[in-house]
Amino acid sequence: MVSSLVWYIREFARAEWIKKFLFAKTAPLVTPSHFRGFPEPTGKTCTHALFCMMACPAPGAIEVVHAGDGWMPKIHKGHCIRCGLCVEACPNGVLKSGRIRETMEREGTSLLFSFRIAIDTELCTGCGNCCTACPVNKQADAQMGAGGHSSNDDVIMRVQEGDIVVIHEDKCTGCKTCEVSCPNGAIRIARILEGYQQPVQEGWQ
């Protein structure tokens, strides 16, 4: 009985044990590397496609702003919900967050934007405001006049015989400048976000 008492005292009187007993803490509170935090820049060049802003579900969370010579997305903390959709939607990989990019590369997934132009012929007056406002049209045909007439076949849309004709829907960048410039609300741009996955390589799974 005495020996067990001595054993007890020896066991528990060690400095290490006493230290542990008095100052015990749970594991250090570090954020794991896979945690999907606020998106951070990877250092790649932003091409101002604005897909991050289009994909973002939280109001006012991301903005693409001037940074030096080019553009850079800016995350507003307090608005950002850390969903990571901007990271996935970016065509150039400007942002990173957790292991989203690694997962996308491994599984061959991507989020792709496409745009559809819908014109309500009942409301459209054929004024051509949308054609002249469109920044892609401006690049394709700098000579386009106020009526939206153009002899250039590279434009997205032009006015032909008093009606809007959409020629190159695939060139639309989804900026919705035409929607804003339309006096009747006749033109609508649908931003379609689709998830794609490449077929899994052989030998996987």
Place this chain on the structure above:
Amino acid sequence: MNILQRIKNKVRSRSIHVAYVDVGSCNGCDIEVLACLAPRYDIEQYGIFVHNNPREADVLLVIGAYTPGWEEKLAMVWEKIPAPKAAITIGNCPISGCLFDRKGSFVDPPVKKHIPIAAEVPGCPPRPTEILQAIMSVRDSVFANWEEEH
């Protein structure tokens, strides 16, 4: 700094009492606050105790986008806390209203307009560690040397 103040600092740094109030959130941040109490994060090892009674609290955690029902009531809760005191907002909602601050909604963020806020923790929801860090930073900046400064 006199000895009494030093003792007070020492004691206060190990005894922060917290009350939390949800002024209209989705409950996501409430769950994260609850996770702070659980063994994985174990908020009490830092000497932070949750009572949920403003009269014995030092720190008020405000969660949510401030719905109209909380007008006057939140200020009442804040006034009941004895000084020294600090309020911390948890999550995006008290900062910006997050997803609730849309056209036609009745929320009235930021909470900063209604009561003085010492720290804000962004995130939807924030990690428990971020909440813990905010409470501990407030503990050092607000409660240390309080008598000397007031």
